[in-house]
Amino acid sequence: MNNCPSALAEPVTDDSHPLTQPFTGASPYDTYVHASVLNSLQHPLTEAPDEMGFLVTTQVMELWFTLIVYEWRSARVAFAKDDLHAAMDALVRSRRALTALNGAWAPIAALTPAQFNGFRAAFGQASGFQSAMYRHMEFLLGDKSSGMLRAHRGDPAVHEALAEAYREPSLYDEVLAFLHRQGLPVPRSVRERDVTSPYTSEPGVVDVWRHIYAGPQHHPHLALGELLTDIAELVTRWRFEHVLVVRRAMGSKPGSAGSAGLAWLEKRAARPVFPELWEVRGDV
Numbered sequence: 001m002n003n004c005p006s007a008l009a010e011p012v013t014d015d016s017h018p019l020t021q022p023f024t025g026a027s028p029y030d031t032y033v034h035a036s037v038l039n040s041l042q043h044p045l046t047e048a049p050d051e052m053g054f055l056v057t058t059q060v061m062e063l064w065f066t067l068i069v070y071e072w073r074s075a076r077v078a079f080a081k082d083d084l085h086a087a088m089d090a091l092v093r094s095r096r097a098l099t100a101l102n103g104a105w106a107p108i109a110a111l112t113p114a115q116f117n118g119f120r121a122a123f124g125q126a127s128g129f130q131s132a133m134y135r136h137m138e139f140l141l142g143d144k145s146s147g148m149l150r151a152h153r154g155d156p157a158v159h160e161a162l163a164e165a166y167r168e169p170s171l172y173d174e175v176l177a178f179l180h181r182q183g184l185p186v187p188r189s190v191r192e193r194d195v196t197s198p199y200t201s202e203p204g205v206v207d208v209w210r211h212i213y214a215g216p217q218h219h220p221h222l223a224l225g226e227l228l229t230d231i232a233e234l235v236t237r238w239r240f241e242h243v244l245v246v247r248r249a250m251g252s253k254p255g256s257a258g259s260a261g262l263a264w265l266e267k268r269a270a271r272p273v274f275p276e277l278w279e280v281r282g283d284v
């Protein structure tokens, strides 16, 4: 900290200015942020002018995935402790991160097939399909899949982190357990379900949300339902934006990971997140 009241008024080009005195070693900024590490991780494989934007966009999205996973895991812990305020605070932070994530498409949203082809061959079989942090997000949403976990077996550290998320209850499982402890009749079959199986819509859970949505409009449980709906919508918007970017850059060619490409992604994007929160709307 600089306590000299006149320091900011002096021209910073002056060699004696306190703001421009050299640091010893790395700056405190770099020590904290590791900007020099982050900014040394861009290694395009071609001279194609659009590759850097594609690489940085992907890296930026990975960082947002990390933050979203962090917030959902915090929310899950808070629900387990019946701390609705802490859980909602984490979910609100995750909603802002999701909004930023979705804004991150901009640099690559209008790649032409020729621009994308300029570097596509260079990354071989690499694909966002192999993103462990994206898969962690899906597992937290309840989208469990032993096959998607198995794909990471070759990388033990990554596999173990994902395997833990696979074995643990999802964020939505913890929300339903919380609502049950709040006195709402979440069916036993849901509370005692095998949490490693993918979550699918349950009529008894639609009933719980119907009770909440038909009740007082300023109840905290309804605010929770709306916050989860915002999150579900933003995840679905990310998936549909991805579909549009893919359609524009490569049409219906097969994907680099070996999927059918567009048709496969369209099917995945159509899966509802927190299904009962969408079904209940037709019942209120």
Ligand code: HEM
Pocket (backbone or CB within 6 Å): 057, 058, 061, 062, 108, 111, 116, 126, 127, 128, 129, 130, 131, 134, 242, 245, 246, 249, 250, 254, 255, 256, 257, 258, 259, 260, 261, 262, 264, 265, 268
């Ligand atoms: C021009 C841009 C992009 C194209 C053409 C593209 C294309 C594809 C395709 C075809 C797939 C299907 C899997 C395969 O067979 O490869 C896929 C999956 C995926 N991509 Fe991209 N992608 C693009 C940008 C991104 C970016 C920036 C991210 C951010 C990390 C990303 C994340 C993912 C994820 C997470 C999946 C798996 C989706 C799932 O499992 O449902 N993609 N992408």
Ligand SMILES: N[C@@H](CC(=O)c1ccccc1NC=O)C(=O)O
Pocket (backbone or CB within 6 Å): 058, 120, 123, 126, 127, 128, 129, 254, 255, 256, 257
């Ligand atoms: N699946 C894409 C490749 C791809 O998207 C990708 C390749 C390397 C690093 C990140 C990627 N991002 C997202 O899928 C394709 O089929 O071309």
